[in-house]
């Protein structure tokens with residue numbers, strides 16, 4: 457049996473079956489046994505694909521043959537826009553195989569979703585298969601490979617790119633043991649990734665390593681402006697970042713390295729904002745501390761885009777600040793947060809309240825730094841959310857994903 461789908465715009469479906477690329481001019485025809493994958497992939501393709509769903513012939517709604525997991529894995533479908541004047545259709549961008557440490561975290565899970573939607577192959581490098589399986593269930597993410605530490609090397613060596621995000625969260629109480637673990641978790645995982653890359657044969661190794669670090673590298677200041685050329689600070693977090701970056705810099709020189717110094721990532725389901733919002737609800741929502749501290753933030757969608765760009769664009773190398781182009785003082789951020797949440801912003805939120813939920817990790821919010829993304833701008837990176845008000849509005853308008 458065959459499924460026929462009609463297009464209502466310039467989109468085209470490209471089917472990849474058993475590793476043989478077939479490109480279809482409209483209308484396209486698929487065997488019914490791949491319709492579940494097809495439907496799923498069309499959903500992942502976004503609005504235009506959803507529009508197609510309504511125009512799919514009724515035969516689609518008949519019960520499909522049971523489709524095995526291996527079938528899901530063998531069939532891939534891309535939805536691509538084609539130039540109306542260009543009769544030769546091409547898949548947008550090259551398909552990559554990406555191994556990701558920290559993939560189960562706040563940033564990593566969004567990155568996985570994005571790469572998955574773009575039909576890249578993904579290997580989740582985790583310490584816990586069961587945790588990763590609960591975050592990326594096979595019914596929603598068929599084909600994703602989940603690897604525990606003994607299999608990391610194998611995955612890395614089969615990848616075209618690696619993203620390194622792992623590390624113990626810093627929003628905790630900093631006992632001397634925890635401080636050791638905050639540093640060790642980052643340099644340990646980074647060393648492991650770099651050793652795996654360096655020990656592979658030069659023709660089979662990943663072409664790019666995108667490794668996370670943080671704006672904490674610069675130390676804190678109410679007056680200085682930092683860009684990628686600025687020297688490192690002299691506090692605990694700058695020391696962590698220097699050593700973390702140092703391990704990534706040991707990757708062989710034929711592997712392109714992008715070090716992303718990430719600012720405070722704003723998103724609904726995690727990071728500092730998710731912890732700050734309830735405090736704002738409890739207090740009226742005024743400034744934190746003096747309010748003069750700088751807050752170098754980035755919307756999670758922009759960070760994910762930046763990481764994807766760093767994976768695929770050969771111009772992205774060296775240190776790149778992962779921050780929005782318009783950092784704000786904390787008072788301004790609190791004012792916008794208050795107004796977006798409909799809370800008055802005249803009562804200061806006590807530092808103590810924030811420290812209660814963020815631990816000493818509150819330092820990233822209470823003692824900030826003004827960091828400018830000079831490299832990203834030079835590279836022409838386009839921000840969806842350059843201003844904090846729109847970023848907060850967009851985030852707080854989202855439903856929480858549970």
Ligand SMILES: NC(=O)c1ccc[n+]([C@@H]2O[C@H](COP(=O)([O-])OP(=O)(O)OC[C@H]3O[C@@H](n4cnc5c(N)ncnc54)[C@H](OP(=O)(O)O)[C@@H]3O)[C@@H](O)[C@H]2O)c1
Nearest residue numbers: 558560561562563582583621622623624641670718720721
């Ligand atoms: N979120 C921010 O605002 C922000 C700002 C600047 C920099 N960063 C950096 O960006 C990276 C990702 O941030 P995130 O917010 O997504 O972090 P996250 O949600 O805390 O996730 C980090 C991931 O690292 C792994 N991990 C946790 N503890 C570990 C340990 N002791 N040893 C090895 N791996 C461990 C976990 O993966 P498994 O359990 O699957 O192994 C976890 O899912 C972090 O390194 C963070 O420092 C984040």
